[in-house]
Amino acid sequence: MGDSSRNAARLRAGDPPATDAEPTEPKVGAPRKPSIVVSEDPPNIEEQDPPLDALDSEDIDVDEDDDYDETTDGNSAESVTVRSSIWEHEYEGGRRYHHYRHGRYPLPNDDIEQEREYMKHVIHMQLTGGKLFNAPIAPNPQRILDLCTGTGLWPIEGKLLAPNSSAHLTRFAKLFPSAEIVGIDLSPIQPLMVPPNVRFLIDDVEDEWMDRGGYDMIHLRHSCIYLKDVDKLIANCHAHLKEGGWLEITDYCSYLRCDDGTMPEDHPPAQVAMMMHRALRGYGMNAYVINELHDKFKAAGFQNIQCRVTKTPIGAWPRDPGQREIGILFRDIVYELVGALAAKPLKTLGWDDTELEVYLASARRALWDRRVHCYANFVSWWAQK
Numbered sequence: 001m002g003d004s005s006r007n008a009a010r011l012r013a014g015d016p017p018a019t020d021a022e023p024t025e026p027k028v029g030a031p032r033k034p035s036i037v038v039s040e041d042p043p044n045i046e047e048q049d050p051p052l053d054a055l056d057s058e059d060i061d062v063d064e065d066d067d068y069d070e071t072t073d074g075n076s077a078e079s080v081t082v083r084s085s086i087w088e089h090e091y092e093g094g095r096r097y098h099h100y101r102h103g104r105y106p107l108p109n110d111d112i113e114q115e116r117e118y119m120k121h122v123i124h125m126q127l128t129g130g131k132l133f134n135a136p137i138a139p140n141p142q143r144i145l146d147l148c149t150g151t152g153l154w155p156i157e158g159k160l161l162a163p164n165s166s167a168h169l170t171r172f173a174k175l176f177p178s179a180e181i182v183g184i185d186l187s188p189i190q191p192l193m194v195p196p197n198v199r200f201l202i203d204d205v206e207d208e209w210m211d212r213g214g215y216d217m218i219h220l221r222h223s224c225i226y227l228k229d230v231d232k233l234i235a236n237c238h239a240h241l242k243e244g245g246w247l248e249i250t251d252y253c254s255y256l257r258c259d260d261g262t263m264p265e266d267h268p269p270a271q272v273a274m275m276m277h278r279a280l281r282g283y284g285m286n287a288y289v290i291n292e293l294h295d296k297f298k299a300a301g302f303q304n305i306q307c308r309v310t311k312t313p314i315g316a317w318p319r320d321p322g323q324r325e326i327g328i329l330f331r332d333i334v335y336e337l338v339g340a341l342a343a344k345p346l347k348t349l350g351w352d353d354t355e356l357e358v359y360l361a362s363a364r365r366a367l368w369d370r371r372v373h374c375y376a377n378f379v380s381w382w383a384q385k
Contacts, residue, residue, distance in 0.1 A: 052311055053319040054260065054373045107226070107340045116336040117150050120222055123329050124250075126322070127310050127378055133219060134308060135246035135382040141179045141216030145240070147205045147233075148223035149183030179216070206233060213240035217248070224251040224293075228284040231296055238300045241385040247302065248382040252312070254287040255376070262373045268363035269314070270374065272338060272346075279345040293381045302383035310378040317370040330376075331367050338364055 107113060124132070132154060146154050176197075183200045205220075206229060218237045227233055237247045254277060256263070256270040263270060277287040286292075297305045313327035314334055342360050347353075366372070 052259070052313055052323055052373070052375065054262075054317050055319050055370065107345075108343060112336060113340055114150075116333055116340070117222070119329055119333050119336075121154075123312070123326055123333065124221070124378075126326050126329075127312060133217070133248050133382070134306070134380055135217060135248045135384075137217045137246050138244070141176055143215045143242075144176065144179050144181045145215045145218045146181065146183040147218065147220040148226075149185045149200065150222075154183075154219065154221060209236050209240055211240070214242045215240055215245055216242060217246050219247075220249045220251075222251055224249055224290050225254065225280065225287045226283075226285055227289075230286075230289055230293075231299065234293075234296050234300045234302075238302060238385055243385060245385050246382055247297070247385070248380065249290070249293060250378070250380040251290040253290050253377045253379060256314070256374045257311075257377065258372070258374045260373055262371060264372070267372060267374065268359065268366045269334065272341070272360065272363045273376075275346060275349060276341055279341070279348050282348050283345070290379045290381075291377075297381065297383045302385060305381070305383040308380045310380075311375045312378045313373070313375045315367060315370055315372070315374070317373050335364055335367055 128134075179197060181195075181198045183198070184203050184205055185200070186202065186204060206227060218241060220233075224230065234247070234249075241247065254273045256267070256273050273287075280287050294305055294307065312330050313323055315327050315331045316324050318324045318327050338360055342356065346356060346360075349356075351359075
């Protein structure tokens with residue numbers, strides 16, 4: 001068992017405690033403080049991206065809270081989705097969830113969540129300079145699979161700068177007109193109007209795969225932490241790729257970090273992130289699993305394993321205008337994530353409803369504190385069969 005003061009120092013430095021260390025309890029001033037069991041980072045996964053430059057303290061008005069409003073409404077415009085009597089939805093606590101395999105995915109699929117997914121897509125494009133994938137796939141792929149496709153932004157709506165293309169922006173489906181692009185998700189929330197080479201299936205990606213395979217590329221974005229058996233999914237991907245095909249998985253590590261010591265150990269958003277990890281463990285999931293994919297890819301038989309880590313600021317604290325814009329957008333994404341977690345996963349931790357609501361309100365307010373220079377790692381892995 002590790003020393004608790006040593007674990008506290010690790011938290012202040014922004015590093016998760018090792019798996020064999022004493023579990024760290026979130027300091028939330030509550031009678032029940034659930035222990036947190038976290039996963040250790042792969043070597044050097046964080047050092048790939050240099051520290052972000054923050055605004056000087058004299059440039060920050062501590063009374064200024066940007067556009068923070070406790071009455072912020074996260075509703076978005078209604079989107080066009082597939083409607084069918086057999087593809088219904090479930091409703092709990094004022095939020096809407098998928099009906100097929102109800103409870104398998106712990107977050108909602110309603111308009112608020114779809115808007116948050118769209119914001120994640122926008123920030124992905126900003127972080128990657130317009131690239132939706134990193135893998136150097138063949139010039140004329142014939143089959144592409146998008147796992148956990150959500151609203152289908154990646155295959156049909158995303159504009160990207162493809163690694164093997166000239167420097168022009170184009171839609172993904174139009175970039176590879178000869179390719180059959182299949183998107184799979186538990187929720188029937190994809191548009192009806194899609195390019196002719198794109199189709200969507202309602203299915204659970206963790207079931208046994210019955211299709212013929214032969215994919216040039218398999219892609220998974222923003223959903224890795226919600227899988228129960230990542231090893232099995234990666235093995236299925238390897239089996240269904242053609243020789244020389246690529247698997248790419250991208251997600252955020254939910255552990256909040258800080259490089260300059262400005263994030264207190266009891267910073268509420270960081271504590272909520274650790275509570276999220278513990279809640280997801282109750283579902284058999286791991287909010288830090290994106291850090292562990294090197295060994296999982298290798299065990300499945302992949303080669304040419306590569307990784308890219310990008311620090312994503314939370315809030316308006318960066319000095320660089322572009323990074324500040326990313327930070328503001330990511331702050332809004334995290335703000336809405338807190339609401340999605342509160343609707344179901346965090347209720348499994350045994351807190352009193354009022355107690356939880358009050359603490360989560362403090363976490364939302366703390367997202368607007370520009371004196372705290374925290375960020376999350378945006379991690380991309382790609383490997384070849």
